[in-house]
Amino acid sequence: MELSRQLARYSLELSYEDLPEEVVSFTKLCILDYFGSAISGSDKKPVQMVSELVNEMGGHEQAKLFTGGKSSAINAALVNGAASHVMELDDIHKGSIIHAATVVIPAALAIAEWKELSGKELITAVVAGYEVCFRIGEAVSPSHYYYWHNTATCGTFGAVTAAGKLLGLSEDELVNALGNAGSQAAGLWEFIVDGAMTKQLHTGKAAMNGTMAALLAQKGFTGPKKILEGDRGFFNAMSEEHDVSRITENLGQEFKILENSFKIHASCRHTHHAVDLLIDIFKEQHPALEDIESVEVDSYQVALNITDDADPQTEYAAKFSLQFCSALALLNGRASLEDFNGDKLWDEGVRSLIKKVNVQVDPAIDGSYPKQWGAAVSVLLKDGEKIHKQTDFPKGDPENAVTPEELLEKFMGMATKLPTQQRQALAESLMDLESTENISDLMAAL
Known part of the structure; x- marks a missing residue:
């Protein structure tokens, strides 16, 4: 049986x-965390540009934009x-190197709001979307990650899965949709060299392409049946090494969403290990700049x-400078x-200390990646x-977990564009998402 068919089934x-219950509770935290990031990022320049373009092009008012107003489900x-x-505060999965929320949840939300579906249906679709994109990401990582942005490429498969499930596609239709989503999977790391805005286009297009592929499949639009394992498919074209067994290993016996990690620092996840350790040193000893050799x-x-940059020139580049x-x-x-x-x-102090920071590869730490994202x-x-x-x-990380209370505090800190009472009400609704009968009512809170 084709891999796409096994994932679709x-x-x-x-x-x-x-x-x-554990999966439901955890998924609601993933959705809460997504909302915090989306609300916080809605007024940033690259996002506003995308939103302006959408408004100029027009679209039926089917789903809410976090930037304000409504547009078509694809545009949303x-x-x-x-x-x-x-x-740079959205979730991350170590094994697949994917920020799943930013591609799976907007696709799922757009369809769920448009079709007036329930919170339970949204939760289930998000779980399925995470499962599919994590497995595909694990199969091609880490070799795929050198050139390709996994969130954009592998994430497209998660987006189409969530959207297709909510649309009620048949098995054949979802196989077609996965094929066409895979044919659109794209996202090169070259943007990181000059700090271009491309990274936001990666995630927006992955969510959009997945949604479009699902909607086309519903109309009978066909796609390649072996988009993953085919001779000219995703695995062979976009990874030097791939492990096909990762696609189906324990499929249906575990929920990979529980492996998801949350970010508490506003920088690339590949900097967090060192940031954690150096914050601990700061708290314990408060070393002065002049005392550091x-x-x-x-x-x-x-x-x-991804992050070896001793001279970042923009605020965004600084987030990708270890x-x-x-x-x-x-x-x-x-x-x-x-x-x-x-x-x-x-800052003169930060710039002075940067000159004293040496980054290097440790073979033992490198050998444990991507199961462990370690540092010394x-x-x-x-x-x-x-x-x-x-x-x-x-x-x-699940092995060094944040609490639900910490994630709620993070949400309240990120969603400050909303009045406090509105933020609290939205958080309560998201934490009781299974009781929501119509996702459009939830989105109206924005």
């Missing part, structure tokens, strides 16, 4: 009643996918591929949304004292 057969997936990724950061090769984030954490004891601004970017830091003081710390799991 699993996704369509999955029901809300199949979901353990595009805008809302872009909005939730720009803050050097900072060593050991990590895995992929972290350096050197900047390390210096920021050690001097300020945090790396929050408020810390990535023009003042901090050119050593801060050498001028008096000869050496402070060393190491972690295998950044804060927010």
Whole structure:
């Protein structure tokens, strides 16, 4: 049986009643976290550009835009996918290297609102979408990740799965939809060199393309049946090494959404391990800049591929600089949304400390990636004292989990565009999402 058919059959057969209470509760946290990021990112320049384009092009008012107003379901997936990724605080799955919320949830929300579906149906579709894109991401990682942005490429499969399930596609239709979603899977890392706005286009288009592929399949539009394993399919074309067994291993016996991680620092996830450790050192010893001789950061090769930048020139580039984030954490004891601004970017103290930060690959840490996103830091003081710390799991990983209360606090801090009472009411609705009869009522709260 084709891999797409196995994933389609699993996704369509999955029901809300199949979901353990733990999975339902965790999925609601993923959706809450998405809403915080999307609300917070809705007024950022790249997102506003996408929203302006959508409004200029027009579209039937089917689903709410986080930037305001309504448009077609496809346009809503595009805008809302872009909005939730720009803050660099959306969720992440280690094994697949995918920020699933920013591609799966906007596609699911757009269809669920348009078709006036329930919270239970939305939750189930999100679980299925995460399951599919995580498995595909695991199959091609880490080789795929060097050139390709997994969230954009593999995430497209999650978006089409969630949208297709909510549309009630047949098995054949969802196989077609997966094929056409895979044919649209794209997203190259080259944007990181000059800090271009492309990353927001990646997630918006992944959500949009998945939604479009599902809607076309509903009309009978066919797609390749072996888009994953075919000779000229996704695996062979876009990865040097792939493990087909990851697609079906324990499929239906586990819920991979429970492996999802949450971010608490407003930077690339590949910086979080070092940031955690250096914040701990700040809290314990408060080393002064003039007392620091050097900072060593050991990590895995992929972290350096993405974040080895000793001279970031923009606020966004700073989020992808392991050197900047390390210096920021050690001097300020945090790396929050408020810390990535023009003042901090050119702060003399941070810039001075960046010159003392050396990043390198540790073979042992590299060998554990991507199961573990680890790091070790050593801060050498001028008096000869050496402070060393190491972690295998950044804060927010399941092995180093945040609490629901911490995620609620994060949401309240990110959704400040809404009045406090409105924020609290929205959070309560999301935490009781299974009781929502019509997703359009939930979206009206925006």
